Amino acid sequence: MSPRNDQQQGFTTERPRERAVLVGVHLPDAWAGGMGGEADLDELDRLAETAGADVVGRVEQRRPRPAPRTFVGKGKLEELQELVADTEATLVIFDNDLSPAQGRNLEKALDINILDRTELILDIFADHASTRQARLQVELAQLQYLLPRLTRLWSHLERQAGGIGTRGPGETQLETDRRLLGKRIAVLRRQLADIETTRKTQVRGRDGTFRAALVGYTNAGKSTLMNGITGAGVYVKDQLFATLDATTRRVETDERRRFLLTDTVGFIRRLPHHLVESFKATLREVEEADLMVHVVDAASDDPEHQIASVNRVLRDIVPEDKPTIMAFNKLDLVDAELFRNRYARLYPEAVFVAGKTAEGATDLQAAIMARLMGDERILTLRVPISNLQCLSRFHRTGSVLDQVFEANVCLATLRLTDEELNRLLRREGAELVEDSPQ
Template sequence: MTTTNQERPLAVLVGVQLPGVDDVEHAADLAELGRLVHTLGFDVIATVSQRRGALAAAAVLGEGKLRELAELTGGSGVVPSGAPERKNKARARRAAESGEGDEDDVELGDDGGDDGGTEPRAGGAGQAARLATVVAVDHDISPSQARNLERATGAQVLDRAGVIIEIFHRHARSREAKLEVEIARLNYVAPRLRETGGGGDRQRGGIGGKGAGESALELDRRKIRDRIAELKDELSAVQREQSTRRALRQGQRRVALVGYTNAGKSSLMRALTGSEVLVADKLFATLDTTVRALHPEVRPRILVSDTVGFIKKLPHDLVASFRSTLDEALEASLLLYVADASDPTFRDQLAVTRGVLSEIGASDVPSRLLLNKVDRLSEEEREALRLEFPEATQLSAKIPDDVAALREAIITFFEQSMVEAELLLPYAKQSLIGEIYENARVLSEEYDDVGGRLSVRAHAAALDRLRSLLAR
């Protein structure tokens, strides 16, 4: 059976505009959530938005908005008794005095995607009996808030962190990435476990069974803790192997592409290296670090790394678990910050990227700013960017001349730090000739009774390493 676009499951976005968040930022956050949900495989049929002083304690939204949300999902719109919203009277009084009362807004037909397409609201033409089955909330919410929303809407509820973790879970390919994502996923799931029927009974202890007085819920949580410990041990072993591989590349010329998700890093990677790197118009299409040589190759080789993209409000567990991926940026000789110049929010995205890299100590690594996708801009817009970012390189990964100019700029950067020297290669160590050609540019060779005298051009660190090998 052929799957059509209309058969994709439907979702509704929920966002609360908190004090200090302006309309543009709020709209950008919801649009980004829409793209995340679309990447997850859902069509967004509506956006339910509300301006509040804080998230409603029981179910994120106020009672009126909760009922409107439920109309899109087929739920009751009421949180069952036993879970009433806890109102903070002092906060409500302050909000009333400052004019920050609830202001509601429902936008229908905004799919939050990057193609500007419009989907009809549930119940419209072509979707007569279809209701949204997922509610995506643009905030990190508590397990109780998620449960109350599910009871009121009858739909599955995912907060922003849950959406991102699920995308990572589906897209991870390497063993390292899968382990990192699974640890983050279990840390996310553990506090959201709930008792099932009869699960609250206390059980007797026993070898291999429940501990004394341990409930089924506590047993499940203990199993998760044990599983996380196993995964961390396995991840440590994988990361030791990765560290060994990185050590072998030590001293080589390395460039790391860094930037916000979907900024075009993988497209640039493919254009610069001629490799078959996955290129897709999706958020987090790349989760694993890919390392390839600059193509056509130069001597010594220049390695290019494509790293995982950044995003606002990235779950802390994922930031921590992907630190090994970010190590590629920390160990690079040159960072290329890639920004989608056609995205009006790219300045905020660039700030997110720089902030995360600063946290891991990579802010001292030499860097260049690349304003990508300028083929989508008018000449007036490009001129404005030249005035705002005079040091940036404007380019499009789709234009060969732009890519060729970037390649030459990368080569020039490394050439500036190379020095000339002479190496003596004894006949007894001719096996090192390949190592010399790999790490230096040989300008001339002369042979006498002692061995070869090679005039080379290389980086100081590479020369020190070669001299050490020749002296053994």
């Protein structure tokens, strides 16, 4: 766990820092289920640091497939033993995911705590979760991760006990543990469903307002841009997974035009799928948005790789054709001219910003507004005279182009967005006149 000064809760959690040795096994892609077989120890280093560990050594190996018992081969295991002793490490972290048996065998061989990448990410999530919803979601992910492991753990002991007549206690204990876990998972799901019901009610109150959601790799600068645009005061830090909750704020740009902006959890290469599953509720804000703003850290080692990782997670959450603005951030850290030339060719509609400067936030806000107004049209509506005040906002901003009164209705020709049209039709009893100018 990391010593995190949690502004929202106003306390500091301090744990002694661990000394970690990192291990990465490079496998051909097929072994990682097409999820990118290359280990990336720089990123693991940042994850470890975020979780509160000092990295004291690294071991890498290239293999056609994992060694069944210990993941790394015999020679590497010996090298690892020496390194652990020399560096007085307290923890070994694998960039790869280990089976429960491999974890156990390694723990025995090295006599030290072993974590794999999923466990490390789950630990960071558990530490950073500051709202009730985030905490419930993280616990759900942890239990789901544990459940199949528990089973294998016990069946391993059963095998050791062996034979007819020795199965009783093990079986009973396994069943009990399983049942307890199953029960807790059911409780968590129910509590999350209740939170979702409340959220739905709030969303309904949002009145069909245009919704944009910031998405992107962790640490890309989503929260910084959110704060720059909305002044929301969301937690910003140079660490991975600083944000785990969704925050939504209304942005009023002028009297007539407004939109909602949501900041939420960042993604990472090979994000454990239990986490994506459990965070479905938080990610629903992204799912329901009219527009995604995909924030990319221009200063990262490999922006293209980060974009691909984010798109891979998004594939499970949103339809492929969801409108998206690519926003390359941290332009102050790169040769802006060079970067812009290269990426504007690949992403013609991208915006290039530096969220740290006020200018960056303004540029992004303008890009969102351009999309919002892109669907602005001129239409004639039939509005009941009894409800004319619904047009007052359009009068103030000069968007009423014409107005004709007939008996008890007003035929108003307006400049309006789809969002405004929907609101007038659904809420204000207006009707569209068929031969409206387009």
